[in-house]
Amino acid sequence: xxxxxxxxxxxxxxxxxxxxxxxxxxxxxxxxxxxxxxxxxxxxxxxxxxxxxxxxxxxxxxxxxxxxxxxxxxxxxxxxxxxxxxxxxxxxxxxxxxxxxxxxxxxxxxxxxxxxxxxxxxxxxxxxxxxxxxxxxxxxxxxxxxxxxxxxxxxxxxxxxxxxxxxxxxxxxxxxxxxxxxxxxxxxxxxxxxxxxxxxxxxxxxxxxxxxxxxxxxxxxxxxxxxxxxxxxxxxxxxxxxxxxxxxxxxxxxxxxxxxxxxxxxxxxxxxxxxxxxxxxxxxxxxxxxxxxxxxxxxxxxxxxxxxxxxxxxxxxxxxxxxxxxxxxxxxxxxxxxxxxxxxxxxxxxxxxxxxxxxxxxxxxxx
Numbered sequence: 001x002x003x004x005x006x007x008x009x010x011x012x013x014x015x016x017x018x019x020x021x022x023x024x025x026x027x028x029x030x031x032x033x034x035x036x037x038x039x040x041x042x043x044x045x046x047x048x049x050x051x052x053x054x055x056x057x058x059x060x061x062x063x064x065x066x067x068x069x070x071x072x073x074x075x076x077x078x079x080x081x082x083x084x085x086x087x088x089x090x091x092x093x094x095x096x097x098x099x100x101x102x103x104x105x106x107x108x109x110x111x112x113x114x115x116x117x118x119x120x121x122x123x124x125x126x127x128x129x130x131x132x133x134x135x136x137x138x139x140x141x142x143x144x145x146x147x148x149x150x151x152x153x154x155x156x157x158x159x160x161x162x163x164x165x166x167x168x169x170x171x172x173x174x175x176x177x178x179x180x181x182x183x184x185x186x187x188x189x190x191x192x193x194x195x196x197x198x199x200x201x202x203x204x205x206x207x208x209x210x211x212x213x214x215x216x217x218x219x220x221x222x223x224x225x226x227x228x229x230x231x232x233x234x235x236x237x238x239x240x241x242x243x244x245x246x247x248x249x250x251x252x253x254x255x256x257x258x259x260x261x262x263x264x265x266x267x268x269x270x271x272x273x274x275x276x277x278x279x280x281x282x283x284x285x286x287x288x289x290x291x292x293x294x295x296x297x298x299x300x301x302x303x304x305x306x307x308x309x310x311x312x313x314x315x316x317x318x319x320x321x322x323x324x325x326x327x328x329x330x331x332x333x334x335x336x337x338x339x340x341x342x343x344x345x346x347x348x349x350x351x352x353x354x355x356x357x358x359x360x361x362x363x364x365x366x367x
Contacts, residue, residue, distance in 0.1 A: 067262075
């Protein structure tokens with residue numbers, strides 16, 4: 001095992017160890033409340049993957065988690081901790097809605113891409129101010145992005161109640177988006193092909209999320225600018241010595257991060273709801289922090305971690321019906337344990353696995 005293989009093994013084994021230990025502790029919690037952990041695990045897996053409809057919902061939630069995880073991961077590669085993906089996605093929903101309602105007569109081949117771009121642009125612009133404050137004024141990105149989440153909530157509440165709400169409608173929501181401005185649903189495409197499938201909210205944003213993960217990987221690990229961003233994230237003094245502007249990299253990383261967070265708006269507003277709603281992000285932006293940590297900040301890891309959290313979310317919803325003792329709050333506990341072990345105790349697992357791999361490496365070299 002050469003050093004590169006050892007590093008790859010470490011990158012795989014550490015998340016697996018944290019996930020396994022988190023689920024072991026979760027099983028003990030389930031056992032304490034009087035339920036069989038094995039039955040609960042089987043029901044959760046069946047609830048997330050047991051049918052085409054359940055898989056559709058799982059992948060729908062996975063789409064949100066991939067976008068949120070990528071948004072956090074890109075900032076993390078630049079040495080930043082973007083807590084504001086939720087607010088950036090919220091404002092991105094405004095961009096999607098304004099574009100769709102302003103140009104209803106456009107062909108869907110033009111309107112859908114324009115709405116996606118508008119969402120990305122609004123998300124990026126909402127991330128620009130915290131980025132500029134960090135790069136030029138030294139304001140901590142964690143504090144400013146948290147503040148901007150609250151600002152986004154207040155701004156969107158005002159707009160939905162006083163500006164975007166159709167006249168005579170009592171619900172704080174925008175008018176419905178034109179049908180041809182919606183992301184194509186997988187179930188509709190399957191029905192058009194003559195397949196009998198249960199409708200789910202899974203839509204073309206899932207493909208966009210996978211393409212975004214691939215694009216982020218190409219940019220971060222196969223381009224000069226991506227390399228510069230990662231160098232600035234690891235050591236800003238070394239980056240400055242190499243002629244890389246850390247301030248510029250901060251702004252670039254946050255712009256890309258905000259644009260990726262806008263993918264949640266595409267999935268929810270254009271794909272599922274068909275209109276802009278109050279709090280449509282449902283806190284998924286904060287789950288993206290756990291997804292990015294579990295995925296080690298790597299786009300492939302983020303995609304896999306997004307699938308895991310999508311399974312937890314959908315499987316937990318189904319589990320609450322089958323086993324009433326395991327409530328929705330219990331699923332949040334399991335998610336919290338995954339976050340805890342992936343973040344706070346990751347170093348413990350990393351040290352032990354690194355020592356194990358080093359011992360095997362030394363033994364193989366001696367042989």
